[in-house]
Amino acid sequence: MSSSSDQHRAAATQQGQVPLAIVTVSDTRTPESDVNGAYLREQIAAAGHRVVAYRIVKDEVDQVLEVLDELAAGEARVILYNGGTGISPRDCTYDALSLKLEKVLPGFGELFRMLSYQQVGAAAMLSRATAGVYRNTIIVSTPGSPAAVQLAWEKLIAPELTHLAWEALR
DSSP states (O other): OOOHHHHHHHHHHTTOOOEEEEEEEOSSOOTTTOHHHHHHHHHHHHTTOEEEEEEEEOSOHHHHHHHHHHHHTSSOSEEEEESOOSSSTTOOHHHHHHTTOSEEOHHHHHHHHHHHHHHHGGGGGGOOOEEEEETTEEEEEEOSSHHHHHHHIIIIIHHHHHHHHHHTTO
16 A cells, blocks of 8 residues: 555646746856756756746845745746855845745755755755745745755655645645
């Protein structure tokens, strides 16, 4: 007999492609230099899903929140933020998203930091990676380093993507 998670994953796969949005939070990246955006677009397509929006915004609370409201009102079922999760004065993504998340998925940040610890050691504690639900849309926020984005995608997001998107609406 399969677990309820297995049953949910099986039901989720019947929903087909998941529409995702990508938001890079950076004061310096451009569409040409945004390696995270390019990586995520490739991975999303390879997994059989589709990118319905892509934005680069400055590390400013109002810009992070404006794009959140815009994309949550659109077609995206999952919004992937990268960047702005550290503790420097300019890092505001976590602070902005924390104001809006209706349900927080603390396990995402916990697991991300655990996996990140294996790569960067104690510096993993500086990450404020988070995830949750806003307006029935899954929001995932990771650090902006390419290694962090790849780690989050491969180990946490991709394996549960359809399940996450399905759970938020069922």
